[in-house]
Amino acid sequence: MEKIILFTYIGSLLILFTFGSHGFIMIYYYLKYRHKRDDFSVKLEEFPVVTLQLPIYNEMYVIERLIKTVCEMDYPIDKLEIQVLDDSTDETVEIVANIVKEYQLRGFDIKHIHRDDRTGYKAGALKEGLVDCRGEFVGIFDADFIPRKNFLQIVLPFFKDPKIGMVQTRWEHLNRAYSLVTQIQALALDGHFVLEQQCRNKAGYFINFNGTSGVWRKECIFDAGNWEADTLTEDLDLSYRAQLKGWKFRYLTDFTTPSEVPSEINSLKSQQFRWTKGAIETAKKMLFRVWAAKLPLKTKIMCTFHLTNNIVFPFILLACLLNMPIVLIKNTGLYDTYFMFMSVFVLAFIASFLFYLYSQKDVYADWRSRILLFPVFMAGSMGFAINNTKAVFEALINKKSEFVRTPKYGIEGDKDKWQDKKYVHKKVVKFSVILELIIALYSLACVVVSAVTLQISAIPFQLMYTFGFGLVAYLSIKHVIDTNKKIAENQA
DSSP states (O other): HHHHHHHHHHHHHHHHHHHHHHHHHHHHHHHHHHHHOOOOOOOOOOOOOEEEEESSSSSSHHHHHHHHHTTTSOOOOEEEEEEEEOOSSSHHHHHHHHHHHHEEEEEEEEEEOOOOSTTHHHHHHHHHHHHHHHHHHEEEOTBBBOOTTTTHHHHGGGGSSSEEEEEEEEEETTGGGOOOHHHHHHHHHHHIIIIIIIHHHHHHHHOOOSSEEEEOOOOOOOTTTTOOSSSSSSHHHHHHHHHHOEEEEEEEEEEEEEOOOSHHHHHHHHHHHHHHHHHHHHHHHHHHHHHHSOOOHHHHHHHHHHHHHHHHHHHHHHHHHOOOOOOOHOOOOOOTTHHHHEEEEEEEHHHHHHHHHHHHHHOOOOHHHHTHHHHHHHHHHHHHHHHHHHHHHHHHHTTTOOOOOOOOOOSTTTTTTSTSTTOOOOOOOOOOHHHHHHHHHHHHHHHHHHHHOOOOOHOOOOOOHHHHHHHHHHHHHHHHHHHHHHHHHHHH
């Protein structure tokens, strides 16, 4: 029995080590191409017709800001079509109708396309908008984004290469400093947007459209088979289908589109669940096609890492649950050789640290203060293991679920509040939160046992599990208490 537990634990660490060490590959490509920056010197000579699609669902706090921003873009008004793809079921519909009417009177080609149902969710809305779309290029912005005035002037010149099917810009975080939750999100997203997307693109590997703040060549969308709603990450799915058809993507690291990250833990959990589940669904759909395609072996391997990296969450959870028996097994002294071998797994932690270090150093002058959050981020990632493990298993067993929208509250400054917003409903503490709290206490017990048996090297990682699960559980419970308290005050 001891050997079964030991080899299961080693197997879990080996998988985590494999995906964690992938960070060294990203760092290699970053150092190789870091001096190759985006060239914005090419200017538009002609102005093609562009359609901007704004897919929304109950966005009463941010939709006016978005429509106003896209209408103020520095682009000829007669070459700009705006589609507000509205699946809303609340007063957002009336708000949008009034705003659209106002801009129509100003001469804008802006349409309010409202659906009575959410068939296909976001993918369905985008696809329906393409039925009556006059633009040669299609830009997409979610409700919580604020594109810059020169967005189209910067992005469209890259389409002078007829093989370019999509251009993606880097996300910037409007409310990064709002709370610990938003700061950790910003660090995590920067790893993807500053380093991973940049390195993959410069090295010639597949990247993905991130669902917003990018522009597609309409011909590319149709050639790849149009939007499909059989996964929760329709953006990742279409990205792979397009690149398998031979289209090239371009990622702009040095031009950003500001956005609002979720300001409270439950919205973040919902978003992470959707992204995790959708990525695994897309992996199941696309991996065979990738390996069957005429692509270089290294491209296929990199695609595999890209599509399957969320598979780590069940093994993060498994490694945590095995902590106590592993401590007791190690204390017997019978398997010292195995434990000496396991020390190599710390390299994965080093790879992850360097990955996020370079992602901060590349674009921020205050990167030293930002990277101090790395241990908190790593602990928080561990704390999300229950939430995201559920997403992985639901995807693996083909359990379908609704596209749960992440509420946007227009949070930008420290004085903004989400607790009194319409989309905050009365909450109960979910069973998964109770599990997070139990595992936090279990991990704390592992710390105590390790200290008593003088297994000091195990304590730092056990403390990270304790802090991660404890923090996520605490914030989830606090969210319920704060929300219900505010609702009670409003009803009084």
